[in-house]
Amino acid sequence: MPTTFTSGPVRVRVPATSANLGPGFDALGLALGRHDDVTAEVTDGGVRVVVTGEGAGELPSDDRHLVVTAMRAAFDLLGGQPAGLALECVNRIPQARGLGSSSAAIVAGVLAARALVPDGEGRMDDEAALRLAAELEGHPDNVAPCLLGGFTIAWTEPTGARAVSLPVAPGVRPTAFVPAERGLTSVARAALPATVPHADAASNAGRAALLVHALTADPGLLLPATVDRLHQEQRAPGMPGTAKLVAELREAGVAAVVSGAGPTVLALSDVPARFGAGTDWRRWELPTDVSGARVFRGRL
Numbered sequence: 001m002p003t004t005f006t007s008g009p010v011r012v013r014v015p016a017t018s019a020n021l022g023p024g025f026d027a028l029g030l031a032l033g034r035h036d037d038v039t040a041e042v043t044d045g046g047v048r049v050v051v052t053g054e055g056a057g058e059l060p061s062d063d064r065h066l067v068v069t070a071m072r073a074a075f076d077l078l079g080g081q082p083a084g085l086a087l088e089c090v091n092r093i094p095q096a097r098g099l100g101s102s103s104a105a106i107v108a109g110v111l112a113a114r115a116l117v118p119d120g121e122g123r124m125d126d127e128a129a130l131r132l133a134a135e136l137e138g139h140p141d142n143v144a145p146c147l148l149g150g151f152t153i154a155w156t157e158p159t160g161a162r163a164v165s166l167p168v169a170p171g172v173r174p175t176a177f178v179p180a181e182r183g184l185t186s187v188a189r190a191a192l193p194a195t196v197p198h199a200d201a202a203s204n205a206g207r208a209a210l211l212v213h214a215l216t217a218d219p220g221l222l223l224p225a226t227v228d229r230l231h232q233e234q235r236a237p238g239m240p241g242t243a244k245l246v247a248e249l250r251e252a253g254v255a256a257v258v259s260g261a262g263p264t265v266l267a268l269s270d271v272p273a274r275f276g277a278g279t280d281w282r283r284w285e286l287p288t289d290v291s292g293a294r295v296f297r298g299r300l
Contacts, residue, residue, distance in 0.1 A: 005082050009041040010115040011296045012108040015149065015289035016093045017100035018174070018266045019141035021215075022226035022257040023207035029145035029152045030215075030266075031289035032099070032174055036091045038067055038108040039299050042116055043084035054091035054101070065089075066102060070109025070136055077132065078117045078124060088299075096182035098260035103142035106133050107293050111147075115295045127162070134161030142260065149292030151215050166212070168288045171219035177245060177265040177275070178282040183238075191235045200229040215268075222255035222268050232258050239263040249275060 016034040020026070036053075047068055049061045059065060063072075067087060075081045093101045110129050114120035124132075130147055134140035140154035144163035154163040211225040235258065236243035242263040249256035249267055252275075259266040265281075276283035 004118065005042040006116045006118060007042075008297065009039050009299055010112055011037060011039045011299060012111045012115070012293060013037050013296070014104040014108045014111075014146055014293045015291075016176075016286070017103060017142045017145045018098070018176070018257075018259040018264075019100065019145075020228075020231065020257065020260060021211060021266070021268070022228040022232070023204040023230070024141075024153075024211060025204065025228075025230050026139050026141050027154055028208065028211065029100075029141045029154065030168070030174065031145040031149045031152075031292055032176065033287040033289045034092055034099070034176075034284065035289075036089065036093050036101075036104050036108065038090075038105075038112055039088040040067075040071065040112040040116065041086045042082040043086050045084040047085050047087075049087045049089065051089045051091060053089075054093060055089075055095045056091070058095070059089075066105040067109040067112070070106040070133070071113040073132060073136060074110045074113035074124065074129075075117070077128075078113060078120060082116070094178055094264075097178055098183060098258065098262045098264040099176065099178070100142040100146055100260065103133070103137050103146045106136045107143055107146045110136075111293055111295055130163060131160035145289075145292070147293050149290050150288065153212070165292070166216050167290070169214075169216055169219050172215055172222070172268055172288065173270055174286050174288065175267040175271045176259065176282075176284045176286055177267070178284065179241060179263050180280055181239075181241075181263060183261060183263045191238055192231055193234065196230055203227070203229050219269060223250070223253060226255045226257050226268065228257065235262065245275075245281070 015031040133143040140161035144152040144154040148165040150165040214221040214225040255268040
């Protein structure tokens with residue numbers, strides 16, 4: 001067990017993510033160029049969390065904060081808990097919108113804890129960090145791109161989550177349409193049927209395979225590659241505005257999908273200027289984040 005911790009603060013920058021990407025349910029994800037910054041430091045006692053930006057005034061400021069929960073889980077695996085923690089969270093990823101805010105918090109917590117332990121990377125490599133983050137999140141599709149960056153394919157083996165990151169073709173140009181209303185992953189999952197027709201599963205398998213090719217080599221195929229029959233239509237009654245915008249974008253030839261469990265809409269190809277203008281949707285043109293989570297010494 002470690003008897004000392006690294007002195008001074010560490011900062012972790014984590015990207016927003018979009019999971020599923022249409023047919024790649026619980027498997028495919030993309031890291032996006034919008035980031036949260038978490039600064040963490042070991043103290044003599046107690047837990048203090050200061051949040052600015054998204055979620056300020058709403059998120060817990062004590063041990064209940066998700067970053068702290070993830071840090072505690074990581075410290076347990078790394079050999080012991082510090083006496084206290086002080087965290088500063090600068091949040092730019094909107095909460096409960098389908099852009100991976102919870103995965104960002106979990107990955108930030110795991111990597112911050114690792115950085116605060118001498119020989120932390122020797123005790124917990126990136127594969128182990130991914131396994132822990134996926135266990136805390138419940139599935140690996142968002143934590144994988146958050147940790148690794150780029151376009152990721154994630155899966156789960158008996159030993160835990162695994163993932164690979166692939167480079168994204170230059171013609172992929174993500175645009176996120178973020179609504180004011182929020183959504184909960186648990187509610188969205190509850191809308192899914194227990195079983196699906198074989199034809200729908202086969203269709204999604206083919207489209208997900210095509211999507212790997214489209215995202216990495218031929219963006220001209222993104223529209224047919226993003227057809228989904230497993231989850232988006234089933235979730236549509238719970239977020240009609242999202243379903244309507246996805247349909248309108250696709251009718252205009254734009255490869256649009258529900259981002260994660262929604263309600264954000266993600267377009268992967270060029271979007272005409274008329275979409276999102278003068279509406280309640282925030283339109284963000286976001287580059288792909290190729291680096292994934294990054295750790296720095298010191299504060300912002």
